[in-house]
Amino acid sequence: MATLGTLASGLGHDLRNLIMPVLLRLDVVTASNDLSEKARSDLASIRQSMLRLQRLAGGLRLLASDPFDQRDEAQLTTLPDWWADLQPIVHDALPPHTLVQADIAEDLPVVAVPPGTLAQILINLVMNSRQAMEHTAMPRLSLTGRVEDGRVLLDVEDNGTGMDSETRRRCFEPYFTTRARGYATGLGLSTGRALVNRYGGDLLLGPEQESGTTFTIAMPVRVPAPAGHDGTARRVRLLIRDPRQLAMLRMLIKHRGLVEIPASTTEGVDLTICDVEALPSVVGDEATSTRGGSIIAIGTPRADTPPEHVRWVDPRDFSVLDDVLL
Amino acid sequence: MESMPFSVMCIDDNVLLIDALERRLNLEPGFTGLQRVDDLAHSVEVAERLQPSVVLLDIDLPGGVDALSILDEIVERLPDTRVLVFTGFPSGDLVRRTMSRGAWGFVSKGTTAETLIGAIRRVVAGQAVIELEE
Numbered sequence: 001m002a003t004l005g006t007l008a009s010g011l012g013h014d015l016r017n018l019i020m021p022v023l024l025r026l027d028v029v030t031a032s033n034d035l036s037e038k039a040r041s042d043l044a045s046i047r048q049s050m051l052r053l054q055r056l057a058g059g060l061r062l063l064a065s066d067p068f069d070q071r072d073e074a075q076l077t078t079l080p081d082w083w084a085d086l087q088p089i090v091h092d093a094l095p096p097h098t099l100v101q102a103d104i105a106e107d108l109p110v111v112a113v114p115p116g117t118l119a120q121i122l123i124n125l126v127m128n129s130r131q132a133m134e135h136t137a138m139p140r141l142s143l144t145g146r147v148e149d150g151r152v153l154l155d156v157e158d159n160g161t162g163m164d165s166e167t168r169r170r171c172f173e174p175y176f177t178t179r180a181r182g183y184a185t186g187l188g189l190s191t192g193r194a195l196v197n198r199y200g201g202d203l204l205l206g207p208e209q210e211s212g213t214t215f216t217i218a219m220p221v222r223v224p225a226p227a228g229h230d231g232t233a234r235r236v237r238l239l240i241r242d243p244r245q246l247a248m249l250r251m252l253i254k255h256r257g258l259v260e261i262p263a264s265t266t267e268g269v270d271l272t273i274c275d276v277e278a279l280p281s282v283v284g285d286e287a288t289s290t291r292g293g294s295i296i297a298i299g300t301p302r303a304d305t306p307p308e309h310v311r312w313v314d315p316r317d318f319s320v321l322d323d324v325l326l
Numbered sequence: 327m328e329s330m331p332f333s334v335m336c337i338d339d340n341v342l343l344i345d346a347l348e349r350r351l352n353l354e355p356g357f358t359g360l361q362r363v364d365d366l367a368h369s370v371e372v373a374e375r376l377q378p379s380v381v382l383l384d385i386d387l388p389g390g391v392d393a394l395s396i397l398d399e400i401v402e403r404l405p406d407t408r409v410l411v412f413t414g415f416p417s418g419d420l421v422r423r424t425m426s427r428g429a430w431g432f433v434s435k436g437t438t439a440e441t442l443i444g445a446i447r448r449v450v451a452g453q454a455v456i457e458l459e460e
Contacts, residue, residue: 013414016435021346023439028349051438058436247454248425255418318422 012060019054026050056088059119075199076222077115079108079145079152086119093126095139104145104154110257111152111219113199118217121196121203124188125156125215132160132213151201152219159212163205171205189215222257233259234270239278245298245315249273252321269293276302283310296321329356332450335378336362337369337396338412339388347382350443356450366391370399378407380449383429385413385420394427401428408449412442416458431455 026047030040083104091100111118126141133139136159144155163171170176174190193203196217206214236258240246253260261269274282276299283295294309301312313321334351336344348360361376363369366387373381381400385393393411400409408430413420416434424432430449433442437457445455 013435016414017340017343020435020439020442021340021342024343024346024350024442027439027443028346028353031353054436054438243452243454244425244428244430247456248422251418251421251456316426318426 008060012057015053015057019050019057022050052088055085059085059089075112075114077111077113077118079104079111080106082115082118086122090126093123094130094141098139098141101142104143108145108152109147109221112222113196113201113219117195121192121217124192128188129158129160133158136160150221152221154217155214157212157214162211162213168205233257235259235261235268236271236273237261237263237265237269239263239272239274239282240298241275241277248318273298275299330450331356331358332379333358334360334380334382334446335373335376336360336382337366338382338384339366350439354443369396373400373404373407380446381407381409382412383409385411386415397424397427397429410445410449421456433457
């Protein structure tokens with residue numbers, strides 16, 4: 001599976017390198033004034049196909065995500081984004097007339113399982129569903145995300161043949177398969193469960209139903225960032241002039257689930273991040289200084305300023321901010 | 327309003343991309359030309375000679391050429407040139423590593439052409455840009 005993932009990722013990378021030039025050339029051709037309406041319509045269709053191919057390439061890249069990559073960002077999945085990447089692959093893995101329905105709300109909590117691991121588990125389930133729906137007149141696969149007992153559950157339901165009682169009892173046993181050897185290893189479900197168990201999640205078989213089968217991927221949510229003074233997300237104000245530092249800080253703040261508030265706000269601030277130039281106004285001037293909350297200064301410590309509650313961060317090493325913002 | 331003139335230098339081995347980007351940028355007001363680097367190992371010297379407004383730097387260069395060293399040298403030697411990192415393997419960690427070294431922008435190869443052109447224009451205008459995915 002790891003080798004296939006690497007191959008898929010390489011293919012996805014190469015596809016992207018080819019797709020961008022095509023998209024750029026499409027822009028050039030579309031800008032011409034001499035095109036008929038029909039030609040414009042054809043170009044629009046080509047663009048749609050290329051964008052779909054681009055999303056497919058993005059999904060292939062997901063399959064090679066390294067579950068052993070310990071960087072925090074690599075361990076988290078925002079399910080709506082993840083589904084947007086993976087959707088084309090799921091569609092292509094199923095018969096063309098399959099109805100795929102997804103209810104994955106934008107406000108579902110971020111889950112603490114790597115996107116590549118989740119992709120591998122889902123693709124395994126989809127391949128099982130494909131076989132189960134082989135003779136279904138109107139095949140349907142539905143994905144539903146929900147929150148229950150502090151975990152996010154993703155139900156994957158098909159309307160295929162379902163499982164008999166022995167298959168239901170043994171489906172998580174390694175090497176158990178209802179397919180012919182050579183076509184299936186019987187390791188998909190047991191491996192999927194082991195993978196998600198590693199992150200404190202689970203893969204569960206849903207209750208017996210009249211037709212079809214439901215599996216549920218249960219996932220722990222990201223450990224929430226410490227709450228601010230009023231119990232909600234920490235409120236951060238940024239007094240940074242360098243646009244590069246500002247863009248990076250905004251990315252980090254969003255990633256950590258913190259909320260940016262206007263730079264002019266002085267009340268109810270949990271954290272102020274400022275540059276050296278703005279520091280005196282933050283700590284010295286009573287009219288504009290932060291009341292409460294901690295202060296991070298980006299730059300080199302100056303002998304005349306640092307009060308004890310200011311933490312300094314080297315602008316060339318923002319990685320330490322990861323710990324500070326947690 | 328008159329557009330600010332700008333030139334772009336591509337440090338990338340993808341000739342298809344460079345040719346297409348040049349054609350597309352020709353539609354942009356203020357664009358004065360695209361510069362290429364034949365020998366990637368000498369990218370910094372070429373940049374010093376041509377003084378582009380923006381360098382589009384592929385972070386995954388072939389032949390053992392170290393793109394991060396190129397970034398460091400351009401930032402140090404060409405303070406008026408803004409580097410826009412362009413990669414097929416985007417990550418938050420790479421954003422931090424490249425932008426804290428002085429890059430002005432970071433764009434994933436998974437974005438659209440509009441996003442790439444928009445990122446170049448915004449960097450020219452002095453804005454920092456992070457575009458990870460569509």
